[in-house]
Amino acid sequence: MKRRIKAYLPFTINELKRQMAYKGAFYLFILVKMFGAFINYYLWMAIYGSTNQNTLGGLTQGEMVIYIFMAYLTGTIVTVSVSNWVSEDVVQGTVAMNLIKPIDYRMSLISRASGDMIYQFLVPSVFIWIGLEIYRAAVPGLPPFSAEKVLFYLVSTVLSFLIYVLFDFCFGMIAFFTTYIFGLMMVKQALIAFLTGQLIPISFFPEAVQRVFDFLPFSSMVYTPVMIYLGKYTGNKLFFMLLRQAAWVVLLYxxxxxxxxxxxxRLVILGG
Amino acid sequence: MIEVSHVTKDFVMPKKYPGLRGAIKGLFSNEKTVKRAVDDISFQIGQGEIVGYIGSNGAGKSTTIKIMTGILSPSDGTCFVAGIDPNRRRKENAQNIGVVFGQRTQLWWDLPLSESFTILKEIYNVSDQAYREQMEFLNQVLELSAFFDKPVRTLSLGQRMRADLGAALLHNPKVLYLDEPTIGLDLVVKDNIRRAIREINEKYKTTVVLTTHDIGDIEELCSRIIIIDEGKKIYDGSLEALKDTYGTKRTLSLEVKQIQKASGFSPAEILGVREEECITELDFENSLLKITFDGHKLQAPQILSTVMNEIEITDIQLKETELAEIVKEIYRHGTEGE
Structure with missing residues (x-):
């Protein structure tokens, strides 16, 4: 087993190096995404400002701020577009070069995605997170910092990452049948933003819809770790949520x- | 080492229609066309053999190679490489084989070449000791050290091909598949690559399967060739036997003093053979008399003495039919036979 991990480690490291090589694009990307998060922020602030209720969908205004940025941050770390790589490999025929090596294609993709995740976590996310913690300490009425919650959040995020990557691998397999999946990828992205709770917290949906979401893997991708971070799940509920995430990992695997x-x-290699 | 028996590969493609109307029609039709890329091919290759696997474009060479490497699964038939079915146990098989696809690279495009080798060392689980020894040997035959620290994308095609060959050999595979390893290379690099392949084959008794369109590769490397056309095997045997069967035509080119004297001269008549077994051509501009004859029926001195009895000669040249000609002939026949 140790030897297997050693065989995949280069994919992770290589992806880290690659990310560092394309710094400019990367920071621009963060900026664009941050822009979205801030639009979301002002929108929600307006909503909270125009209502006289203290909590909406079970979240106070302060919690909503944390939710928005934490959901953004978690989404960035977790959603590594493996299907994009699969489709590239299929279109350019490089999938053949992967298949002649004594490695598992999916494992190599997951390892590569890990590199991406680590980089996204280290470079923008940690700083945003520190900012959020300062906000949390400054605004009264928010629960205090808790190492335990952060730990559970991290465990949950790793599971979220695996769920997303395994799901996206399955999605990427469509490329083997249709070659191009760009259009489908756009659809997927829109759906993911909606279904994972990145756009609107899932607690805002009607009860019946939430029941349906319970049977889909998407809420486990972003919503669960953020809610854990906010301290909305405790005790048995927390364990159940983590277990549900683990179950999705196994199922999607x-x-x-x-x-x-x-x-x-039924593989067809393109280009000779 | 390699056993391929009755392998067939069909590709199922959605049917395409020509033109814009066809494209729209294609949206609604569910018709499929089946293309048989490889049709009932069987052969066995022993350890240490260098086999040339040749055929015209689209004959099914690459498909067969892909079946043997485990990338594609055959529609029918079985294939074993070193006792392993490459399709069922792809990863185990991958440990035994090295592959070079001339038109692609397995190296990491953005990284220095040295990094690619370190990554491959981990992937194939090569021990430090074996890695050092193998690198030393590869350096010697492929001269990698000159560009070992450069990013792969900056390498010239010749360098990249040498690097790719080195990468395929790092884990000392039992079988080496080379899919057009000399495509687009200059003569010197081609020669280097060929020498390296030969040295590796001699040192490790590596089995080599080589597809190529370069006749030089075959003449210099292969002891045996397999020719396929439209998915069917049409020849399997030694290079000499091929030349013997198909390449019996020899051409005697004679420069003569007075070409006019040669008109009307027919050695076929004098030697008592049929016209097509001894064809005479005249080239008035260069004062050349070309006689093409069947090597099994006639000997060059026979013809020469017949000619010299009649005409004064200033220069002689004897040409064997080149392998390229033979192969061309076979491809043509293969397609005509349909």
């Missing part, structure tokens, strides 16, 4: 293996 086996049976 098995599903991915199944699809991969089907795909390799």
């Amino acid at each position: 098995l599903f991915g293996s199944l699809i991969w086996r089907k795909v390799t049976k």
